[in-house]
Amino acid sequence: MGNIIAIVGRPNVGKSTLFNRLTESSHAIVKEVSGVTRDRIYGRGEWNGIPFSVIDTGGYVKGSEDIFEGEIRKQVEIAIEEANVILFVVDATTGIVDLDETVAGILRKSKKKVLVIANKVDNNDRVGMSAEFWSFGLGEVFDLSAANGSGTGEILDEVVQYFDKEDPRGEEEANLPRIAVVGKPNVGKSSMINALTGEERNIVTNISGTTRDSIDTRYKAFGFDFMLIDTAGIRKKAKVTEDIEYYSVLRSVRTIEDSDVCIFMIDATEGIQKQDLTIYYMIEKNHKGVVVLVNKWDLVEKDTMTAVEYEKKLRNDLAPYNDVPIIFTSALTKQRIHKALEKAMDVFENRTRKISTSELNDVLLPIIDSNPPPSLKGKYVKIKYVQQLPTHAPAFAFFCNLPQYIPDSYKRFLENRLREMYNFEGVPVRIYFRKK
Ligand code: GDP
Numbered sequence: 001m002g003n004i005i006a007i008v009g010r011p012n013v014g015k016s017t018l019f020n021r022l023t024e025s026s027h028a029i030v031k032e033v034s035g036v037t038r039d040r041i042y043g044r045g046e047w048n049g050i051p052f053s054v055i056d057t058g059g060y061v062k063g064s065e066d067i068f069e070g071e072i073r074k075q076v077e078i079a080i081e082e083a084n085v086i087l088f089v090v091d092a093t094t095g096i097v098d099l100d101e102t103v104a105g106i107l108r109k110s111k112k113k114v115l116v117i118a119n120k121v122d123n124n125d126r127v128g129m130s131a132e133f134w135s136f137g138l139g140e141v142f143d144l145s146a147a148n149g150s151g152t153g154e155i156l157d158e159v160v161q162y163f164d165k166e167d168p169r170g171e172e173e174a175n176l177p178r179i180a181v182v183g184k185p186n187v188g189k190s191s192m193i194n195a196l197t198g199e200e201r202n203i204v205t206n207i208s209g210t211t212r213d214s215i216d217t218r219y220k221a222f223g224f225d226f227m228l229i230d231t232a233g234i235r236k237k238a239k240v241t242e243d244i245e246y247y248s249v250l251r252s253v254r255t256i257e258d259s260d261v262c263i264f265m266i267d268a269t270e271g272i273q274k275q276d277l278t279i280y281y282m283i284e285k286n287h288k289g290v291v292v293l294v295n296k297w298d299l300v301e302k303d304t305m306t307a308v309e310y311e312k313k314l315r316n317d318l319a320p321y322n323d324v325p326i327i328f329t330s331a332l333t334k335q336r337i338h339k340a341l342e343k344a345m346d347v348f349e350n351r352t353r354k355i356s357t358s359e360l361n362d363v364l365l366p367i368i369d370s371n372p373p374p375s376l377k378g379k380y381v382k383i384k385y386v387q388q389l390p391t392h393a394p395a396f397a398f399f400c401n402l403p404q405y406i407p408d409s410y411k412r413f414l415e416n417r418l419r420e421m422y423n424f425e426g427v428p429v430r431i432y433f434r435k436k
């Protein structure tokens with residue numbers, strides 16, 4: 001499952017520029033949270049109503065010309081493993097260079113769909129320059145100017161054809177909550193899964209994913225019945241340990257897309273760091289549910305740092321999206337691991353919560369009446385009614401006369417009211433203003 005595009009190519013061909021074009025760059029990862037800059041490696045985009053994820057595998061070595069061949073190999077391998085479609089970007093103004101050949105060689109051996117993108121074709125004079133890229137033997141070459149956007153539409157029209165069209169899962173399993181365990185290397189994911197599934201008898205079936213070699217386990221115990229998504233990070237344990245954290249983050253994209261709820265683990269002794277936040281951001285942007293586990297709690301000196309203090313700081317680091325369950329666990333001593341599972345199931349419930357239009361309006365319109373959106377440039381915004389959209393994750397449309405005049409702060413105000421009134425703990429809530 002999943003609609004994942006990976007961008008590969010040597011430095012300076014225009015990967016980041018293309019990334020920004022495909023994702024709404026204003027929503028990209030640029031926010032500073034408590035001094036932590038988030039990487040610009042993952043974003044969401046949409047084409048003709050089809051949402052997708054984009055990963056820029058080159059984000060890590062950005063700006064460096066002398067990238068090692070080994071490095072680029074690793075990036076391309078990740079793209080082959082994680083993506084549905086790979087955009088192989090080359091520079092029409094320089095023509096083919098050695099590193100391009102290296103990338104093309106790896107891609108030729110894979111079975112993944114690859115589009116060769118000849119970038120920097122900014123004007124008609126440059127159109128002929130991309131012809132030599134046919135020699136890669138990777139099929140059609142698409143001209144692009146990532147700088148001015150021309151060619152983007154043709155590329156996306158092609159790309160969406162290679163997304164998974166159907167859910168490969170059987171009917172029974174399709175309705176079960178899909179729970180994934182995600183986090184950086186060494187936070188305790190394998191230990192947690194072992195602790196949860198340790199007892200053989202709890203495992204009902206192993207179902208091999210049809211799209212790739214993932215093993216999803218159906219788990220039935222203590223009144224729970226769900227699918228545990230084996231994460232790429234765990235399957236490729238040997239590989240991952242030699243990877244830097246950056247790559248392990250890229251490797252969690254598909255796992256997150258495959259899930260309904262993510263058990264997101266951090267290491268209590270380290271606190272939340274940059275790569276943790278990047279993963280957290282991916283979960284949120286994918287509109288998946290989340291339970292935060294502060295694992296290895298057994299290692300923390302309880303008299304110097306209490307759970308209450310720890311939680312307060314953590315919520316601050318996770319802001320603004322921090323209406324999420326936080327649980328202090330130890331995969332080692334099995335402390336609170338069932339609580340973690342219980343919460344994941346609660347979050348699954350919250351994510352499927354549907355509120356009738358009449359109830360929503362009864363509850364929200366009086367609040368809106370007494371706290372209307374601020375007037376802007378002398379214009380008054382009138383919100384007429386509210387409706388929950390028929391999406392998988394909670395989303396609400398507020399119909400009004402002047403949607404463009406509503407500030408983000410008012411959006412947050414409405415989201416907070418919704419969160420107070422209904423239990424949306426652990427799930428992102430989307431709010432749209434539509435013209436009526
Ligand atoms: P990356 O290293 O592959 O991510 O490349 P960047 O996106 O950072 O782009 C490298 C350079 O090429 C920057 O100076 C961009 O402004 C420039 N660039 C990117 N796309 C285009 C394009 O379509 N046309 C032209 N003329 N320049 C571009």
Ligand code: GDP
Pocket residue numbers: 183184185186187188189190191192234295296297298299329330331332333
């Ligand atoms: P993964 O890379 O996220 O799958 O992490 P692992 O499950 O392999 O754990 C990494 C290391 O942390 C191993 O040495 C584990 O034994 C240890 N570990 C995992 N969870 C805990 C915990 O809750 N407490 C302590 N003290 N150690 C843990």
